Amino acid sequence: MASVFERIRGKSSSSAVQAKERLHLVLVHDRTDLTPDDLKSLKDRLIEVISDYVEINAADTEIQIQVEGREQTLIANIPLRSPRRKRR
Amino acid sequence: MNAKVLTITSGKGGVGKTTTAANLAIALTSLGQKVVCIDTDIGLRNLDVVLGLENRIVYDLVDVVEGRCRLTQAMIRDRRFENLHLIPAAQTRDKTALAPDDMVRLCNELRPMADWIVIDSPAGIERGFRNALAPSDEVLVVTNPEVSSLRDADRIIGLVEAEEKGPVKLIINRINPAMVKRGDMLSAPDVVELLSIPLIGIVPEDEAVLVSTNHGHPVVLNEKSKAGTAFLNIGRRLMGEEVPWMSLNGNDGLFKRLGQLFNGGS
Numbered sequence: 021m022a023s024v025f026e027r028i029r030g031k032s033s034s035s036a037v038q039a040k041e042r043l044h045l046v047l048v049h050d051r052t053d054l055t056p057d058d059l060k061s062l063k064d065r066l067i068e069v070i071s072d073y074v075e076i077n078a079a080d081t082e083i084q085i086q087v088e089g090r091e092q093t094l095i096a097n098i099p100l101r102s103p104r105r106k107r108r
Numbered sequence: 109m110n111a112k113v114l115t116i117t118s119g120k121g122g123v124g125k126t127t128t129a130a131n132l133a134i135a136l137t138s139l140g141q142k143v144v145c146i147d148t149d150i151g152l153r154n155l156d157v158v159l160g161l162e163n164r165i166v167y168d169l170v171d172v173v174e175g176r177c178r179l180t181q182a183m184i185r186d187r188r189f190e191n192l193h194l195i196p197a198a199q200t201r202d203k204t205a206l207a208p209d210d211m212v213r214l215c216n217e218l219r220p221m222a223d224w225i226v227i228d229s230p231a232g233i234e235r236g237f238r239n240a241l242a243p244s245d246e247v248l249v250v251t252n253p254e255v256s257s258l259r260d261a262d263r264i265i266g267l268v269e270a271e272e273k274g275p276v277k278l279i280i281n282r283i284n285p286a287m288v289k290r291g292d293m294l295s296a297p298d299v300v301e302l303l304s305i306p307l308i309g310i311v312p313e314d315e316a317v318l319v320s321t322n323h324g325h326p327v328v329l330n331e332k333s334k335a336g337t338a339f340l341n342i343g344r345r346l347m348g349e350e351v352p353w354m355s356l357n358g359n360d361g362l363f364k365r366l367g368q369l370f371n372g373g374s
Contacts, residue, residue, distance in 0.1 A: 034291030039255050040298050046255075047262050047302060089304040090269070 048085050052092060059083060066096060075101040109142065111222040113215050114346070115244035117268075119260030121231030123252045124281040127317060128339070129228035130158040131328040132248075133192060135343025138328070141223040142191040144183065146214075148240045149230035150205055153197035160324025161186060161194050170198035173210045179217055193222075203235045208242030215243035224346075233267060241268065246346075247276045248308065253283050253294040262303055277308040279342065284313045285356040309342035311335050312356050 049055060054062075063083040070076055077099040086093045116129045126147075133145045146169065147155035156162045167182040172195070186192040198205060211227075218225055229240030241247070247268050251261040261278075268276050280299050287293035294302075296310050314335035320327040327336040328343075334356065341351045 036288070036291050036294050036298065039294055040302065043255055043258055043302055046259055050259065050262060051266060090265070 044087075048087060048092065051090075052085060054085070059085075063096075066098075070098060077101055109220055109223055111142075111144070111215075111219045111225045113219075113225045113227065113243045113245045115227045115229055115240050115247045115273075116250060117229035117237060117240060117247060117264055118231065118250040118257065119233060119264040120251075120257040123250050123257045124311070125231070125250050126154045126158050126228050127321065127326070128248070128250050128279060128281065128311075129155060129226050130326045131336070131339035132343055132346070133159075133224075133226045134189065134326050134328050135340045136224050136226070136346065137186075137189045137192045138340070139343055139347055140191075141347070142221070143224045143226060144193045144195065144218055144222045145226045145228065146195045147197040147228050148206065148211070148236060149228065150197050150236065151199065151202045152230065153199050155228045156184075156194060156196045157324065158321055158326065159186065159194055161196075162324075165196050168196045168198040169214075170201050170205045172214065173206060179214070203230065203239070206235075206239050208238050211239045212243045233263060237264075237267075241271060241273055244273050247274050248279055249276055249303075249305070250279045250281050251299065251303070252281055253288075253296075253299055258294070258299065258302060265303060265305055276305050278303060278305050279309045279311065280307065281311045282313045283310055283356070308345050309338055310353065310356070311338040311342075 063081065066083065067076065067078045067081055071078070080099045082097040084095050086095045114132070116125050116132070118125050129145060133143045136143045145155060145159070147153050148169070149155075150170065153168075156165060161184050164184045167177040169182065171177045172179050172182045182195050183193040184196065186194065215225055225243075227240045227244065230236035249261050249264055249268075251257045265276055268274055278300065280296050283296065284293055288295045296307065300307050312334045314327070314333055316330055316333035317327045317335050320330055320333070327333050328339040330336045334354070338354060341354060344351045
């Protein structure tokens, strides 16, 4: 049961909200059969391959699974290095 | 008659599959439908005892499949409802005594005799579940608003979709409105959002379920019970009727949100 203290802090600490947040993450990984480690190694290899063709900003590259209903989409956000920086 | 095969499953054990199967079968019968229930939990049969028919068993599902009796000999008629029959599971065998093809053949033979065939699936994702799913026209996944049964329900939904079975609909069983209200239990809209399949019923936690199971008279026969009413409502929805969501604790905000989820075509 949520304590009085937790109630004052707001709904975000309720056990139901925690259950929902935890389940959300677990279900994404269950459905794709991708562990966080798999996702990290996918990202590293993606950076490696794309770097063969174009200069990218590896540090700011993001990869995530977007969920909509029961459909999941792999979203990669790969910033290219700006031409100005390239000239320096 | 050309029966529709309804499979009740969950992944996790103990969430109320057998209770749901028994109550929906009686709900459909009371709505004038002819129903045959099949318990596919070989070795762990229970639908007989929940329905109060445990003393009437002569032949079982495996006897039919292995040719020791005719199909109609294994169908136990419920004396309270002339349109309700049960084919019990074998108790001294295991799930390998039955194959998915056997279930398809058996249900095809049954279809002309009933309006609904209600299959109670065993827990798990293996042979027993495959047997229960193989002949299915519609799948009802039972879950409790709790992390482990929800996770397993999601796995089951994925497997049903991979087999291109369905439609799959959700029953949230044993919801406790007071706990939801104080933020200690996932609400029905939370569960629907996580699993992303259409909801067909919300059954509140209700002591009357255990009491009526003790007697072998499923709770749907108890008009005063909220769980009983919830099961009857699911039966009516299965028949295509639009039944408003029952208020569990006067929390109209929740039901407004639910209504929106449905109208949104989820």
